[in-house]
Amino acid sequence: MSDPSSQPEPLEPLADELEELDPTPDDAEETAAAPTETPPGPIIVFNHVNIGFNDRPVLEDVSFTVDRGQTLCILGRSGVGKSVSLRLLMGFLKPDSGSILVEGREITDLDEEGMRAVRKRITMVFQNGALFDSLSVRENVAFPLRERGGLADDQVDQIVNRLIGLVGAEDVTENLPASLSTGRKRAVAIARALAAQPEVVLYDEPTTMVDPLIARRLGNLIQRLKRQLGFTSIVVTHDVRFAESLADTVLFLDQCRARYFGPLAGFVTSADPDIQEFLALDAYILPLE
Numbered sequence: 143m144s145d146p147s148s149q150p151e152p153l154e155p156l157a158d159e160l161e162e163l164d165p166t167p168d169d170a171e172e173t174a175a176a177p178t179e180t181p182p183g184p185i186i187v188f189n190h191v192n193i194g195f196n197d198r199p200v201l202e203d204v205s206f207t208v209d210r211g212q213t214l215c216i217l218g219r220s221g222v223g224k225s226v227s228l229r230l231l232m233g234f235l236k237p238d239s240g241s242i243l244v245e246g247r248e249i250t251d252l253d254e255e256g257m258r259a260v261r262k263r264i265t266m267v268f269q270n271g272a273l274f275d276s277l278s279v280r281e282n283v284a285f286p287l288r289e290r291g292g293l294a295d296d297q298v299d300q301i302v303n304r305l306i307g308l309v310g311a312e313d314v315t316e317n318l319p320a321s322l323s324t325g326r327k328r329a330v331a332i333a334r335a336l337a338a339q340p341e342v343v344l345y346d347e348p349t350t351m352v353d354p355l356i357a358r359r360l361g362n363l364i365q366r367l368k369r370q371l372g373f374t375s376i377v378v379t380h381d382v383r384f385a386e387s388l389a390d391t392v393l394f395l396d397q398c399r400a401r402y403f404g405p406l407a408g409f410v411t412s413a414d415p416d417i418q419e420f421l422a423l424d425a426y427i428l429p430l431e
């Protein structure tokens with residue numbers, strides 16, 4: 143966790159890491175160890191978290207952890223609190239009780255100022271992309287770099303070009319978001335999230351409302367970012383197959399509880415009838431929006 147009063151970190155590491163995105167698989171392992179001071183232990187901890195609205199519980203005694211560089215997929219039916227979990231991590235919601243640690247630091251008692259520092263480490267890719275309508279794709283991706291400051295225009299251009307190349311949006315750099323398909327908007331939103339140099343990227347339902355081919359591309363992209371840049375990711379999804387392609391660990395929320403938390407393999411082979419039912423039905427149910 144960085145000191146909230148500290149200066150923005152230099153952006154050179156991102157430029158260096160982006161260099162590594164060229165297809166040179168030999169170097170991929172090295173880049174996974176990117177962050178400088180790596181405190182031991184999980185990067186994210188939920189400890190006995192409770193939250194409800196209007197006397198209706200949503201999460202009860204939910205605990206899970208995410209290790210650095212790992213991908214956690216949060217699965218569960220509509221309304222079980224998947225998005226609420228992400229919003230708790232971003233500090234948009236506060237739990238009624240329990241503890242949430244980011245890089246070893248309790249965040250539940252932080253004010254907006256304190257959360258701003260946390261949000262430099264954790265970025266969320268919203269479902270609709272939440273891009274700035276009046277800015278081109280290029281300017282959208284450049285936004286976090288300019289906001290952070292300390293880079294010359296040509297350095298910004300260079301990093302933006304690499305990020306746009308990374309998500310395969312080279313052909314739409316000068317377009318406005320309104321002209322892009324949902325899948326493209328999401329890819330651009332991912333590029334913009336990465337420009338902020340986060341440690342952890344949260345994705346809320348990245349595959350809803352896109353066709354299976356785009357869903358697979360977005361999945362490959364998230365996977366590649368993890369392997370090549372060592373990002374930690376939390377991916378909320380209804381889509382078990384998508385989760386299978388990405389997850390190191392799975393959190394299955396059911397009736398307010400963490401019904402399963404553990405490795406992907408244990409989830410898909412679980413004997414729990416509710417998990418089996420969820421896995422079986424998933425093949426037939428379209429995600430709700």
Ligand SMILES: Nc1ncnc2c1ncn2[C@@H]1O[C@H](COP(=O)(O)OP(=O)(O)OP(=O)(O)O)[C@@H](O)[C@H]1O
Pocket residue numbers: 195200218219220221222223224225226227430
């Ligand atoms: N700010 C809020 N005020 C009141 N109720 C809320 C608020 N945020 C979420 N809820 C309620 O909490 C429950 C869980 O919501 P959440 O958005 O986390 O579901 P979800 O698992 O993400 O579902 P979906 O798969 O449909 O996106 C829902 O019943 C929702 O109505």
Ligand SMILES: [Mg+2]
Pocket residue numbers: 224225226346
């Ligand atoms: Mg949701």
